[in-house]
Structure formats: structure tokens, C-alpha cells
Amino acid sequence: MSNVAVINYGQKLDYAAMLPELVDRLQVFSHHELKSTESFARYEYVENCEAVPYAELMIRRLARERPFTHIVTDNEYDLERVAxxxxxxxIPGQSTKSALSFRDKAVMKEVASRTVPTAAFARLDSVVELTGFIEEFGYPVVVKPVKQGGSRDISVLRGEDDLLAFSRTPWREDLMVEDFIEGQMYHVDAVLGDGFRFVASSRYLRSCLGVFSGENSGSLQLRREDAFAKRLEEFLDRTLDAFDVPPTSAYHLEVFHTPDDELVLCEIASRVGGDRIPALTRATYGVDLHTAALRLSCGLPVDPPVTTPPAEVHGSISILPQGRRVSPPGRPPFPWVTHYEVNEQLAPDAVTLHSASHLCFAIVRGADTAEVEKRLFETEAWLMARLAVRESAGPGWPES
Known part of the structure; x- marks a missing residue:
């Protein structure tokens, strides 16, 4: 009989609905407080779960009494310890070697470079390696932590002034540098397992780094039958050929499309894509990426994805936190806005901390990528024109 340990991160994941066959055998340790946990075999909210080893220790102790058949997580930062x-x-599943290769961006690029193009890169032990890399490859370059996510703590150095400014910030021991790649950024989101294959491709509306210069973020889907979507899917397969892949996993691949029509790997992660990606995938294809990946990882059946082209595709636009107290607009009046949501957990004067930071977001539908893009810009303009400064916090707005 199955006995499943879960280290959970998602605040809205409903394990009782996703894994009903196993609900009374789930031992869940969660970063965030969850609802609908009464039927679990065990549930604990673990404060600062990512940084403390409590969940790992308890899973090992519980395994002495009753061995686990599966140990799973939805959190990229927990992949290595779960492995x-x-x-x-x-217990079968992703190995530590595999988890490291998808988590450490320097290892990731070293592995992926066997089968696909990547930017030139180097791990940094000191500023000497950074200046040496710049001398060899020139500006601009990107400096980032090897195991961070959400575009956090990334610096783009475009010249000597940027390098001097960077030299005034505290040095970290977990940095790498890579050549800056010009081009549009695409992402490929997949769940692959025994007898199951789902792959969908999308384009970021703007650079993920644009949020730190005040640009709103977004994503819009390609039709899976489009030639470029098929090209991106083939790039995913070639990338994974270089890795030790687990029997079942979700993947989130980011790819540059350069002005000279080359595809270059940015990053690949063995987890479900963040931000609005799961919602967009459900809206267009009826596939819940978290549910599919978790069920396959626990040996449970999953209905095969529909192969017929969808009637419409979707995209999202997220309005950034404004760094000041503002009143979010109401729902845009357009009939093609299928979902609108305000981030009621956001502090009124919050600033952008990562690429998924948002004040509010909207999801739109359209016949193809071009129509979705047009509607995203129209929605963004409507929302931005209606942001209003407010003097005090109201319902749903915590005081600073």
C-alpha cells in the first residue's frame, strides 16, 4: 500500500483533489498553510521550511515506522533534498545527480552544451574570474546566483560603470557569469512520463529581466501545430538528451531566439513553470501541470492530453507592484478577458522582488498568438490608465 511524503510549497495546491486515491496516506510538510488537510494521514505547516531541515528529518523518522513508496515536491528549491x-x-525517482544538474545553472549549462547551443559561461570564485570573462567575451554579461529563481539577484553589466557599481555590492560565493544573448525569449512547458507526453510552447511578452526596470510581465501561447512551436519542442527533446532524466517529471525550458534565427538555451528546470503558466495551460488544453506530474510520480493514472488543436490560445499580463499605495483597477470590460485577479496579499508599497511579482493580472483569449498579443497590450493599457494612488489601506490591503 502506498505511503507518500510531500514537501509542499504551493499555497493553493489541493492534494485531496489531485490525489484522492492517496489522500489518507499523504504525509504533508508545507511551506504555507493549506486548506482541506483534515483527511491527510499527517499535515504540518513548517515555518521557514525551505531553510530548516525539519521536514527531511521527520520523513526519515516516519520511514522507520512505515516505509514510504513515493516522496514528492512541487518546489524547485526542494528537489535536491527530496532526491x-x-x-x-x-525509493525510486529523480536522483541527486539529476536534481543538481537541473538546479545548478553552471552544471546545467555544462551538461546541456553537449546537445544544444548555450551562452558562454563561467563559475565565479572572485572578481578576477569576472573581469577575465569580460576581457574574453566583452560586454554585456549577466551575473547571477547558480541556484536562484524568478530572475532574483541578477545583474546585467553593460559597461565599466556597471562593473564598478556591481563591485560595491557584497560578493556572493554562489555566482556565475554568462554572455548576454540578444533575442526574444520563449518557454516550453512539459510533463513527460511513461506513456504520457504533454508539451506546450509560449513566448514571453517581454524580457523576464524587464520587471526590474518597470516593465510589466506577460506570456502568450503559441499554437502547438505552428512550425516554430514544433521547433521548440524538438529543442526540448535535444536538451533532455544530455541529462539524466527521472522516469516522470515536469519541465520548464527557457530559450532565446536570436536575430540570426538560432535557438540558444537559457535555462531548464525539472518542475512546473511558475507565474500564470499552469492557469494558461489549463485554460487552453485542459491539462493541470501540477496534477499530471504528481499523479504520474505517484504511479497513478492520468488521462492522455487531447491532441486536437484547441479552439483558442491564451496569454497573461501582470501589472507590477508600484512601490506606492495604489488602488488596483476593477476587472477590464473586454469580453475576451477570461480571468482577472488582484494580489490581496501584497503590501501597499511593495516593490518588484522577482519576475512573478504582481499587483494584479489578467488572462485573455484569442484565435492565435497575434490576436492574444494585441489583446494583452490593450488590457495592459486599460489597467495602467486606471491605477489610482490611495491615501490609506482598504479591505484586502494590509497596512505597511
Missing amino acids: RIRESLG
């Missing part, structure tokens, strides 16, 4: 637990307890 360590599996290996120490003899």
Missing part, C-alpha cells in the same frame, strides 16, 4: 531522501531510503 537525497529518496536515495538514502531506496
